[in-house]
Amino acid sequence: MVSDRPTLPPVRLHSDAELARDALASPLLARAVRLARWAGPDTRVGAGGELADEQLPEAARVLGLEPDEDGAAYASEAWRVAVDTGLVDVVEPSETEEGDHGTATAGENLALVTGGAPQDVLGLWLDGLDVVFADATAPVLDDIADVIGENGEIDFDALDWDPEAEAEFLEGVLGNLYLLTVAEGGSGEGPVPLPALAASMIVPDDMGEPTDDVLEQVSEAMMRLDDQFRLLEPIGLVAYQPVDEALMAEEGEEPAPPVDDEDVSRYGMVRLTPLGLYGIRARMLEAGVDAPAVGDLADKGADTLLDGLAQYPEPSARAETALWLARRDPLAGARELLAAARGTDAGSPLRRLHCQQALSLVGADAEPAVRDVLDDPELGGLARVWLAERGASDVPPPPEAMIFWLAIDTIAAQLDADGDLEELQDLVEGLTGQHSGFFDAAWRVNHPSTAEVLEAMGRLHRDKQAAKEARKAAFKARSQG
Numbered sequence: 001m002v003s004d005r006p007t008l009p010p011v012r013l014h015s016d017a018e019l020a021r022d023a024l025a026s027p028l029l030a031r032a033v034r035l036a037r038w039a040g041p042d043t044r045v046g047a048g049g050e051l052a053d054e055q056l057p058e059a060a061r062v063l064g065l066e067p068d069e070d071g072a073a074y075a076s077e078a079w080r081v082a083v084d085t086g087l088v089d090v091v092e093p094s095e096t097e098e099g100d101h102g103t104a105t106a107g108e109n110l111a112l113v114t115g116g117a118p119q120d121v122l123g124l125w126l127d128g129l130d131v132v133f134a135d136a137t138a139p140v141l142d143d144i145a146d147v148i149g150e151n152g153e154i155d156f157d158a159l160d161w162d163p164e165a166e167a168e169f170l171e172g173v174l175g176n177l178y179l180l181t182v183a184e185g186g187s188g189e190g191p192v193p194l195p196a197l198a199a200s201m202i203v204p205d206d207m208g209e210p211t212d213d214v215l216e217q218v219s220e221a222m223m224r225l226d227d228q229f230r231l232l233e234p235i236g237l238v239a240y241q242p243v244d245e246a247l248m249a250e251e252g253e254e255p256a257p258p259v260d261d262e263d264v265s266r267y268g269m270v271r272l273t274p275l276g277l278y279g280i281r282a283r284m285l286e287a288g289v290d291a292p293a294v295g296d297l298a299d300k301g302a303d304t305l306l307d308g309l310a311q312y313p314e315p316s317a318r319a320e321t322a323l324w325l326a327r328r329d330p331l332a333g334a335r336e337l338l339a340a341a342r343g344t345d346a347g348s349p350l351r352r353l354h355c356q357q358a359l360s361l362v363g364a365d366a367e368p369a370v371r372d373v374l375d376d377p378e379l380g381g382l383a384r385v386w387l388a389e390r391g392a393s394d395v396p397p398p399p400e401a402m403i404f405w406l407a408i409d410t411i412a413a414q415l416d417a418d419g420d421l422e423e424l425q426d427l428v429e430g431l432t433g434q435h436s437g438f439f440d441a442a443w444r445v446n447h448p449s450t451a452e453v454l455e456a457m458g459r460l461h462r463d464k465q466a467a468k469e470a471r472k473a474a475f476k477a478r479s480q481g
């Protein structure tokens with residue numbers, strides 16, 4: 001039986017073209033592009049490539065913002081993204097004859113905004129995300145004077161800041177948000193309450209009632225995440241409803257997590273955008289995490305498709321199969337699927353189940369391929385079921401050995417699929433109810449999963465006598481093997 005399962009379900013991503021449009025429409029990247037187009041001979045930058053203070057008001061006006069403190073902050077942030085993504089090239093002061101200031105011009109990457117492929121644009125956006133992520137995990141300096149050492153430099157020990165731990169925590173939060181979004185039965189496209197997201201990182205799984213200390217940690221994490229999601233929203237990663245400031249009891253205090261009867265949305269709500277799903281998956285892949293996407297198998301062989309679908313929830317499996325079939329001639333695709341469904345290895349029952357489901361998407365064009373395998377000991381039962389479901393009247397009756405082989409194979413596949421327990425029990429009881437003396441015949445079936453299936457039937461059958469017969473049959477099957 002198949003036991004391995006992936007750590008993440010497959011994600012259904014928008015097309016690269018749609019995602020590229022979303023990237024260019026994200027407020028922060030859009031501002032960075034506008035400033036890159038504005039940069040010219042009169043632009044002055046500091047030693048680190050930052051826009052000179054006296055130019056920030058003009059840059060704010062270019063962005064359609066007031067030339068005040070907030071406008072200058074937005075302009076400074078957008079300029080930093082423009083520089084770090086290659087939209088702007090800077091020449092620092094030491095390399096110029098301009099005294100204390102360097103210069104800036106449009107960078108090579110600016111041409112990608114209008115002339116690049118969608119993947120080029122998404123590459124720019126990912127670089128911008130890296131910039132914002134670094135900002136989000138930077139230390140919060142309430143009073144910079146408190147961390148300036150005697151030598152005039154920042155005393156990092158006084159910050160009580162661990163950059164790796166900060167980055168790991170935010171990566172973990174975004175990973176949990178990704179999983180909640182793509183998991184079957186998860187939040188889907190809906191928002192996730194900020195307290196739940198913070199608790200997912202802090203409260204141990206086996207803890208019943210959180211202690212006061214744990215609740216305080218959750219509150220502190222909520223406030224840190226509130227600041228971080230405010231930074232991540234303008235790059236288009238998340239849609240975020242911030243914590244209601246009225247919840248702050250006093251200055252310097254964090255709001256306690258909500259109780260059951262409170263409006264949880266006041267404590268912050270967040271969801272990944274379609275662009276955010278793409279971005280977090282890209283970061284996971286770069287870190288070596290297996291994060292599949294629907295469409296990954298479309299150009300693979302039928303054997304890879306059917307094995308891969310074992311890891312997919314049903315809606316994703318159907319979507320993946322439809323994409324795979326769309327690239328092939330229907331009859332040729334059906335033949336390839338049937339050939340890949342053969343086998344006696346541990347994953348073969350589930351492959352045959354997914355093959356049957358895939359053939360239902362092919363439709364009538366698959367019939368010649370299906371009829372060709374009616375006499376196949378492994379595929380003949382599947383073929384008869386498929387033809388009967390389509391109302392064919394000339395389906396030859398199956399031999400008795402094939403009936404019991406198909407029953408064992410079907411239950412083995414459903415066990416591997418981790419389906420609904422009650423549905424599985426109904427299947428087991430339905431099969432045994434259709435055939436008198438089922439267990440007397442089933443233990444003789446030459447199928448690699450016979451003993452395991454009979455043992456499972458002994459656990460699942462709600463009739464005690466039938467369950468006992470199943471266990472006896474399992475013992476006989478193991479004895480003959």
